[in-house]
Amino acid sequence: IGSDSQHLIVFPAVAGSLTNKKDEYLFDSIPGKGFDCGDSFDEDFDVDAVINEQEEESALMQNCYASLVETLSQQNPQLISQTKTFVHELRRITVLWDEVWIGTLINHLGELKKQITSFETEIDKIKGNHLLTDEEKDLIIREKHNIVFRRVIYFLELTQLITSEAPETPHESWFQRCFSKSIADTIKVLQSPPDPSQPQQNLVAYQQLLQTIQKKAIMASNGRSQLVMDNISPVLAALENTVIPMPGLNVHSRTIGSNITIQRVCRTVTTLHTKTKPKKIVFFGSDGRAHTYLFKGHEDLHLDERIMQFLAIVNKMIVKYHNNKQERVHYRARHYSVTPLGNKSGLIQWVDGGQALYGLYKKWILNRDNSPPKTGQNQNTTITGLNDNAYKPSDIFNKKLAAKGVIGTNRSEWPSKVLVQVLEELVNETPVDLISKELWCASVNPYDYWRLNQTFTYSNAVMSMIGYIIGLGDRHLDNILLDLSTGEVIHIDYNICFEKGKTLRVPEKVSCRLTQNMVNAFGITGIEGTFRMSSEHILRVLRKGKETLLTLLEAFVYDPLIDWTPDHEEGYTGAIYGGARISELAKEGKLISKHQMEKENSEAIHKLNARIKQIERQNNWPKISADMSANRAEGQMNALEDITRNDSALVSAAKFVNHLNGSENEKSKHSSSAKNSSSVKRNTYATNVWKKVKMKLDGRDPDQNKKFSVIEQVNNVLKEAMDVENLALMYEGWTSWV
Structure with missing residues (x-):
């Protein structure tokens, strides 16, 4: 296919070669690993082993895509060069810098509020601890502040790192001029507040940054939903007479000479007012027509692409098994083209008339609610529209x-x-x-x-x-x-x-x-x-x-491109450049992974808790010594009875000792099981999906024991x-x- 019909595979090949599938796992998709100040990291879950597995799979896929691209380049170097530029620039406008900041801040606002409430409770406990001096209380509050807000700060720093790179478009230059200082000041407040015992100041600074970006973004666009292509991607605006095939329109064409190509890109892009801010973009084709697409930047569209194939097959089956008595009835499932351009971006054919x-x-x-008042009602009542909500x-x-x-x-x-x-x-x-x-x-x-x-x-x-x-x-x-x-x-x-x-x-x-x-x-x-x-x-x-x-x-x-598991997460930072930029920054050593950050935070929690207990013992040693002399025998007996009554305590103690002794057997066991956990989970879920569909097609749903x-x-x-x-x-x- 790569030799004879390049246009059929050029988008998946180029998009795949520019994408690293492990990005979303490293930075958005480790479910259930978030924690508050009292949680601990799951020692039985060796994330490093799972990531190694992800890297091996990713390397294999990258080699496959590289082979495809190499073959295509030999046949048509201009096609590959132009398509790479096209895909890269589309990824640039997937989520603009102001959109990713607004989305990130809104996404973590609820988390920040919960952390502040939890931290205020911790502050009250620390201040009420009579075994600590005022100096020790201040030190512990500051340390706990760093731990509690580390997760939110991490995502803000990650977003800052991406949006602090050298601007390549007028829109990126505008963003840095307007917001770089405000962003840096907000992160500084969260990292080193003047008074850590007043966490509400974190929320004030956080919300001020969000409001500032929202307000200036609206002012910059004059309240309109349209963006100028010359402003957000001058490269796309300058594209003319390309050999890039029109996405999704040439699947039935066998030869590259008969397909429709992109002649130019419309100079305006419309942003839809939904949560993820998808963009309506128009390409003018070699057939003289305008082809409209919805460009989405927060979802993996590989599954949608496969479902469209499923619907197309069903339509053919409906025609094949057509009932003669219903010849005039036209059954069909309406579908449309879906072209993934990365882990979290892609083009969806716009459905006209829908x-x-x-x-x-x-x-x-x-x-x-805007209808005129009925006869007999107060005619002077002002009719006003409803608010947005x-x-x-x-x-x-x-x-x-x-x-x-x-x-x-x-x-x-x-x-x-x-x-x-x-x-x-x-x-x-x-x-x-x-x-x-x-x-x-x-x-x-x-x-x-x-x-x-x-x-x-x-x-x-x-x-x-x-x-x-x-x-x-x-x-x-x-x-x-x-x-x-x-x-x-x-x-x-x-x-x-x-x-x-x-x-x-x-x-x-x-x-x-x-x-x-x-x-x-x-x-x-x-x-x-x-x-x-x-x-x-x-x-x-x-x-x-x-x-x-x-x-x-x-x-x-x-399909390794599809994440079937129901707990898969999405993230704004992972959507930038179709999810590929994060991997590049990680390779450059400019950031650590999400799991590494949470692991370090968990270790900091353990160290701080141990330190607090040590200080309490030191400050309370005279009383402890007297109590031990008077009640040593009774205490030992009670401790023995408690352990005897609770077998789980023995198990936990043994596990903890093994961990401290560096038990190689346990470590090997956990590493081995964790290494396969990701693939096993994915395969198990995929198998269950297949079995459930089979049950329905066999007529054994909802009761598999009855047809x-x-x-x-x-x-x-x-x-x-x-x-x-x-x-x-x-x-x-x-x-x-x-």
Whole structure:
């Protein structure tokens, strides 16, 4: 392929050669290793051994990518040179420097507040310790301050290191002029505060920096969402008449001469106002058309890419197993091209005509609350719009919940009956025809409306059954688009897949979205009739083609590019330059890994605690000596009885002694097990994914000991998806009442 069809593999080859997969493990993905001042590092987890394994895998992959790039370079050096420049510059604008600082500060703000609260409690304990002198108390408070805030400082220093390099664009120069001093001053306050016993000053400095960057960033853009390409990447702005293939559009082309290439890049980039600030970018092709993409910088899109392949195969299967009685019915799963450009960045083909369902709901709320007053009401009342948060589903839900007297943040304590009541009230207050009205307004005549309505029903049946099979979650209103020209639904963001939704902080309880507005748009029969028969037809097709689907799934569940584990984390710093820059800085010796920082912090905790105990013993020695003389026999007897009663104490003591003696057997055992822990965990999860999908395709879900018919299986899925108690337990951002 590298010799004959370079355009088919140039992006994965170049992106892979510029990417180090271990970056996200080293700096963003060691789950469960954060700690407060009282935690200890897990001695049974040899992170160094796991990292060595990661490095070996990474080196192997790098060699493979290098071979591909070398072959491509021999065939077409201009293609490789231009593509490398193109990918590098796209990674530059993935997350701009002001965006990464705002994101990092917001991400760690909650952590900082918790640390301050915890530290204030520690300060009270230290100040109340009569065995310590005032000088010793001040020294211990300062040492504990350094330990408690080390983690937050680490991420700020890492971000500072990346954004302190020589600027290469006007935007980077502007950032350093405006914020370098403020950033350095804030980090200095966190590292060496004038009075460590007043940790609130850390929060003040931290929030001031966040507000400063946010305010100046808005002023610099004049409040607009558009960025000028000459400002953020002059290199991309200057690209003309390239041989770079248009991403995702040439997969069916066998020869490089027949594919569409990028002629130039649009001079403006639109930033979407969502949490991760993805960018809408336009490339003009050799076909004379403008091709729009969504450039995302905080997610690994390799999984999305594989799911698109899965959907394409399913569409071919649907055509193959087409029921003759339904020849006029057009079933298909709408998909789009996904081109990963690194561990945490990639291009997604823009879906023209797709409107997020959340937009329909938001528009209704705005129209409802901005509507003129009815006759008889005060005509002088000023009509004002809602604030930015008033129409957020979480705020609407929490307001209802508070009215029921439920205010606590611990969701496990929320009464299920109250949640059901809140859901029912919200359902009654929300129109059921938000979608059906949009379809009606998009129709030119009754037949056109019937056609859109039928297509909407078929499309939902296809995606509901596919979503059920692959365990697709996170189907909130922003992740489902409606194409009003065809009536089809388009699902986006497949990151929460293969039952990951059940492992979220608020576990998902349904396998597809069948809320009141969706069902109402199916027509007068609701889920009966067309929708149910279509769902049964699609599931029957999937079960017939299970061997093909399982073979395809098996091929990519073990893909080393995909992290299947549900506890995988994301980070802002790791998203810079597609996740590759951190590895370069580590190789240059300019920073240590996250696990090394936490290990050093854990050791500092042990040393400080031992030092405190030593000081307490020294200051209290006269009293201890007298007590020991009077109660030595009794104390020894009590100690012996305690140890005898508690076998675990003996085990812990033996383990601690072995650790102090440097037990080679234990160390070897831990190193060996830890070395395989990462791959074992990944393979175990991938195997479970495959087995779960196989159970569904075999008709043995939810009970693996019983084989269900297609009709029974569909009925179970629909019943679960429409169960009021299940919908009431869904996360409020999912808006189960719409």
